Amino acid sequence: MRLSARHATLLVLLAAFAALPFLLPSSFHLRVATLVWIQALAAVGLNLLMGLAGQVSLGHAGFFGIGAYAVALGPRHLGLDPLLSALVGLVVSGLLALVVGRPILRLRGHYLAVATLGLGILVWLVLNSEVALTGGPDGIQVPRLVLFGWRVAGAETWYWISGAFLLFGVWLALNLEDSPLGRALRALHDSEVAARVAGIDVARAKLLVFVIAAIYAAAAGSLLALFNRFITPQVADFLHSIELVTMVVIGGMGSTLGAIVGAAILTVLPQALTVFHDYEHAMLGLMIILFMIFLRQGIVPGLASLLPRRAVA
Amino acid sequence: MSAPLIEARGVGISFGGVRALDDVSFAARSGEVFSIIGPNGAGKTTLFNIVSGLYRPDCGKVLLAGEDVTALPPHLLAARGLSRTFQNLQIFFRMTALENVMVGRHLHEERSLLPTLFRLPSVLRQNRATRERARELLAFVGLERRAEDPAGALPYGALKRLEIARALAAEPSVLLLDEPAAGCNAVETEEIDRLIVTIAERGTAVVLVEHDMKLVMRISTRILVLNHGRMLAEGSPAEVRANAEVIAAYLGRHAAEAAHAAG
Numbered sequence: 148m149r150l151s152a153r154h155a156t157l158l159v160l161l162a163a164f165a166a167l168p169f170l171l172p173s174s175f176h177l178r179v180a181t182l183v184w185i186q187a188l189a190a191v192g193l194n195l196l197m198g199l200a201g202q203v204s205l206g207h208a209g210f211f212g213i214g215a216y217a218v219a220l221g222p223r224h225l226g227l228d229p230l231l232s233a234l235v236g237l238v239v240s241g242l243l244a245l246v247v248g249r250p251i252l253r254l255r256g257h258y259l260a261v262a263t264l265g266l267g268i269l270v271w272l273v274l275n276s277e278v279a280l281t282g283g284p285d286g287i288q289v290p291r292l293v294l295f296g297w298r299v300a301g302a303e304t305w306y307w308i309s310g311a312f313l314l315f316g317v318w319l320a321l322n323l324e325d326s327p328l329g330r331a332l333r334a335l336h337d338s339e340v341a342a343r344v345a346g347i348d349v350a351r352a353k354l355l356v357f358v359i360a361a362i363y364a365a366a367a368g369s370l371l372a373l374f375n376r377f378i379t380p381q382v383a384d385f386l387h388s389i390e391l392v393t394m395v396v397i398g399g400m401g402s403t404l405g406a407i408v409g410a411a412i413l414t415v416l417p418q419a420l421t422v423f424h425d426y427e428h429a430m431l432g433l434m435i436i437l438f439m440i441f442l443r444q445g446i447v448p449g450l451a452s453l454l455p456r457r458a459v460a
Numbered sequence: 461m462s463a464p465l466i467e468a469r470g471v472g473i474s475f476g477g478v479r480a481l482d483d484v485s486f487a488a489r490s491g492e493v494f495s496i497i498g499p500n501g502a503g504k505t506t507l508f509n510i511v512s513g514l515y516r517p518d519c520g521k522v523l524l525a526g527e528d529v530t531a532l533p534p535h536l537l538a539a540r541g542l543s544r545t546f547q548n549l550q551i552f553f554r555m556t557a558l559e560n561v562m563v564g565r566h567l568h569e570e571r572s573l574l575p576t577l578f579r580l581p582s583v584l585r586q587n588r589a590t591r592e593r594a595r596e597l598l599a600f601v602g603l604e605r606r607a608e609d610p611a612g613a614l615p616y617g618a619l620k621r622l623e624i625a626r627a628l629a630a631e632p633s634v635l636l637l638d639e640p641a642a643g644c645n646a647v648e649t650e651e652i653d654r655l656i657v658t659i660a661e662r663g664t665a666v667v668l669v670e671h672d673m674k675l676v677m678r679i680s681t682r683i684l685v686l687n688h689g690r691m692l693a694e695g696s697p698a699e700v701r702a703n704a705e706v707i708a709a710y711l712g713r714h715a716a717e718a719a720h721a722a723g
Contacts, residue, residue, distance in 0.1 A: 327586075334563045344534045344543065344627075
């Protein structure tokens with residue numbers, strides 16, 4: 148049954164991925180879809196940490212920001228190729244998670260939430276205030292990606308690139324889930340003491356998934372920067388961290404497809420709700436509240452439980 | 461007699477100035493069902509928590525297969541062959557019964573990150589083998605028909621057996637069972653009774669904390685009686701049953717005298 152859920156996720160994603168370019172009328176819409184894929188990549192990683200292992204991170208946009216600024220700062224200050232800079236961003240993000248995660252993952256619940264919140268704010272502060280290095284609150288230009296002489300440009304090109312990255316990220320996440328490590332993470336979510344007694348090194352498992360989630364966020368950040376060609380410290384701010392958490396929660400904790408649906412809703416809705424002008428944010432908040440009231444487990448698990456039992460897992 | 465697989469030597473621990481355990485020793489061998497009994501608050505579960513690495517004793521030693529393992533963390537003790545169940549259930553409620561047992565196979569699985577992420581054929585083979593073994597263990601405890609049910613949907617007695625299956629999945633040489641029959645009806649208790657005897661016959665040293673005296677007297681090879689954190693008596697079921705101090709601790713002085721008078 149789990150196998151079918153795994154294949155369903157990949158098939159749904161593949162179908163949406165292939166169909167959207169034919170359904171979307173303009174390059175503006177393709178750009179929104181690209182943003183969805185990018186946010187979804189970060190949310191899929193965060194879901195491994197939050198949904199699978201049950202550990203909160205309220206500072207995940209910090210890692211996103213590191214990935215984004217790596218591709219802006221690498222070429223400018225170090226003369227690195229943008230692609231190599233992105234790779235450096237992933238490594239820096241992963242190392243930061245490794246170093247910081249060791250002490251803070253000992254904390255639980257609210258304490259872990261506050262500690263990760265602090266980490267996110269710290270990254271944002273540096274990006275915001277080191278004006279000479281990062282350009283400060285005004286943001287910074289990102290050089291165009293050139294691959295072997297090919298200037299990567301155009302809404303459709305970026306749609307396919309970000310989609311491919313998301314597909315790859317989802318595949319890795321699903322693989323992780325259906326493995327001893329994935330089972331260990333779900334186990335420690337429910338009972339740490341039973342997990343330890345079963346031979347699971349709980350501290351190590353948490354740290355590993357924290358690092359993995361940080362690398363996902365950094366990859367998404369790098370993609371956004373390369374796609375958008377311009378970034379501000381907003382990519383790393385608290386609001387973005389909260390958005391990422393909300394994507395995971397309304398989509399359905401522990402559901403990879405849910406994280407993507409959550410990312411789609413939080414990215415598309417603000418665009419669609421602009422018709423409400425001044426009440427745009429109020430409407431967004433209201434819809435999130437309604438989702439949580441009527442689909443408490445999250446959208447994907449909530450809807451799946453309405454389907455015939457054997458059809459889903 | 462063979463060397464003990466699990467041994468506690470002079471173990472003691474205090475919580476906030478209260479001596480919860482004082483100079484307690486015991487040893488259990490392969491194939492043995494060693495029971496620890498005593499009134500509520502005697503320190504039975506505390507002793508289990510020390511032996512399984514959840515508490516660090518103030519004094520004394522714990523030996524596993526002759527090696528000092530005092531205060532080693534639980535996951536390292538598990539790797540050395542010690543497994544346990546819990547008095548108040550510790551179930552992975554969001555996972556299916558089968559997945560709960562699969563978690564128990566953790567130590568016997570290859571867990572390198574890269575083969576996992578890229579889903580190499582070896583990972584798939586291993587997943588199949590783990591699932592297969594978990595199914596066998598569910599069948600062993602009589603839960604094969606509930607394999608795909610979420611653990612949260614199982615009744616209490618079934619969860620007790622699920623914990624045993626999960627502990628067995630690690631192929632322990634020492635198994636600590638903390639009140640496996642608590643809250644179970646007579647039929648379920650009998651099933652658990654049979655399970656424990658079979659597990660011990662296969663060479664595992666079973667250490668049992670249990671309140672059901674009939675069960676304890678029926679299946680134990682030896683019994684340790686704790687009272688107020690101290691050792692009150694140790695011996696075969698017949699010896700313990702005849703011990704006046706044990707009767708007094710359990711039933712009160714008055715009843716002990718009555719029992720004595722009744723002959």
